[in-house]
Amino acid sequence: MLTLLRIELFKISRRPRTYIAFAAIAAIVFIFQFAFKADGENYMNLMLQSVKDTFEFEKVRAINGYFMCYIILNTLLIQVPILVALIAADSISGEANMGTLRLLISKPISRTQLILVKFAAATIFTILLLLWMAITSLVFSLLIFGADDMLIFRSKGDESQILLISRDDVIWRYLAAFAYATVALTVIAALSLFLSIFAENSIGPIIATVCIVIVCTIISNINVPIIDKNVKPFLFTSYLVGWKGFFYIATDSEGIPIKGSIENWPAIRNSLGILLLHIGGLVAASVIVFKKKDILS
């Protein structure tokens, strides 16, 4: 099994498209960092336009490494599923396209093992992608912008809030957020793997995954009561941004943030549970479908 995993990882590492994902992330992150270094104050002015007459505050200090990483993740984690799909959707369909799938299943390994190994390899790729994101968006941002207290702009129902987290209370939140993001993106990997079983080339499952993510994301962000109640809870995209929950700091009765706290841990835990259920369901479905599949290519 381990040998099989090594082979799968070797195959992923030999594909040029693997490095497209890493290059794309680096490019997006560096563009963001350059833009904020050059003109971050305008962004702050936009976010604080309705309170700029009431409060004075140091915008330059607010644009620090922690804030930058949050802004980048906020944008990137919507696009990263596409990058995960590039690799994971190629898992089975890529083999079928090259004509190696029949050869592969003729080896003394079960189809279940093959699917699990393909899934494990896609998960490892996802972890590496997130690790790269952490290095570029957090570590590099800290090197470029320095560390300071972290500002979070948040919409909650009809209200908007500004949260301030002390700089010594941030790192663990990022570790937790990246761990959560790993689970969230693994759902995409599992979905891509599942779709790749039905295709003979990888374009179809990649596009299908991207379409599903886009459509579900749009539905997840539409504020229509009937959809909020009956549809959103069943869409995995509603939980992809759950990593933000680690930055929603709890406050005391006077509105003062409580260091080391999370406003709603049960909501994050439930979201994690739902995402894990999606992963389990999609991998199980992949195994079942693949076991019954006639492999002709």
Next chain:
Amino acid sequence: MMNMLKIGMFVSYVFIALTGNAQATANVLIKTVSDKIDRVNNYEANGKMKTNVTFLKVPESTVKIYFKKPNKLKIKNEKGISFVPKGAVSINLSNIINGSKYTALDAGADMIANTKVRVIKLLPEDDNADVVLSTVYIDEANQVIRKAKTTTRENGSYQLEMTYGKYIAYGLPDKIIFTFNTKDYKLPKGVTFDFDDGTAVKKTTPDNLKKNQGMAEIIFDSYIINKGVPDTVF
């Protein structure tokens, strides 16, 4: 008819004498407090600032407050980021009573936390001044301002409540509660993609604050008075 005229003249005389006397008393009291405040040319103070605004969730911060005559005041958070209410410059009390020319009117006596205070209304002489009316509550015994309410043309109303301790001789408070007007904070639509965790918005503003009011509380630990403050800090 003649008697009525005499009574009218007498009443007018008494009224003028009394209000004139009241105005003189108010001016004397303001002058006494002003002289006390004027003894401070500059100071550097350490303190803790707590902000209570509905949309703002910020921790208590350790701040340094710098003041230099006539009206330079800066509140700095040395270790992190702070949201400082813009009107907080008015915690420099000389801003209120030495800021511009005004007419002082004695509005009687009142009590603040078991302390008898004299209420004085300051009406600016300049019709175009931003401040429309200031009301100061002066502790006559200690010659310090306990409370000040200011109504402005452009920046709403704000209120200061002071508690004094070991720096009372300089008219410098140990604690200031600054109440000010805020606008509703609204994020531009579609920029955050927030995680809906299902929790309702928690009400955190005290009951005594109105909907669009905020409060900042500064507790001063220490003052360094008249030892000089460089202009670069402002």
